Amino acid sequence: xxxxxxxxxxxxxxxxxxxxxxxxxxxxxxxxxxxxxxxxxxxxxxxxxxxxxxxxxxxxxxxxxxxxxxxxxxxxxxxxxxxxxxxxxxxxxxxxxxxxxxxxxxxxxxxxxxxxxxxxxxxxx
Numbered sequence: 001x002x003x004x005x006x007x008x009x010x011x012x013x014x015x016x017x018x019x020x021x022x023x024x025x026x027x028x029x030x031x032x033x034x035x036x037x038x039x040x041x042x043x044x045x046x047x048x049x050x051x052x053x054x055x056x057x058x059x060x061x062x063x064x065x066x067x068x069x070x071x072x073x074x075x076x077x078x079x080x081x082x083x084x085x086x087x088x089x090x091x092x093x094x095x096x097x098x099x100x101x102x103x104x105x106x107x108x109x110x111x112x113x114x115x116x117x118x119x120x121x122x123x124x125x
Contacts, residue, residue, distance in 0.1 A: 006072075015078075025037040052071055052075070091103060
């Protein structure tokens, strides 16, 4: 299957599933005080990307098109948090524990800084 088609199909499905799940959780909790929907998406995304890694790549040894469809396309559109956790795990697995925690800290702190910079710039345009 064409790599672009895999990304488009997986990404479309992941986006729709994120929207539906977050909305369902919001309606079940009725809470705006805590982002339960986003938390649910992120946690399920972490489970899915690890499960798919083992089943699709290790056990079934399926090719790169399947990785693009499910892991990059679907999980990437569902939540990028799952990719961060997978990369964090891979660094620890490969013996780079300090680098892994540096990556996590940089992602969170710099991500927040870039978010604030976007707010600042948006106010000035």
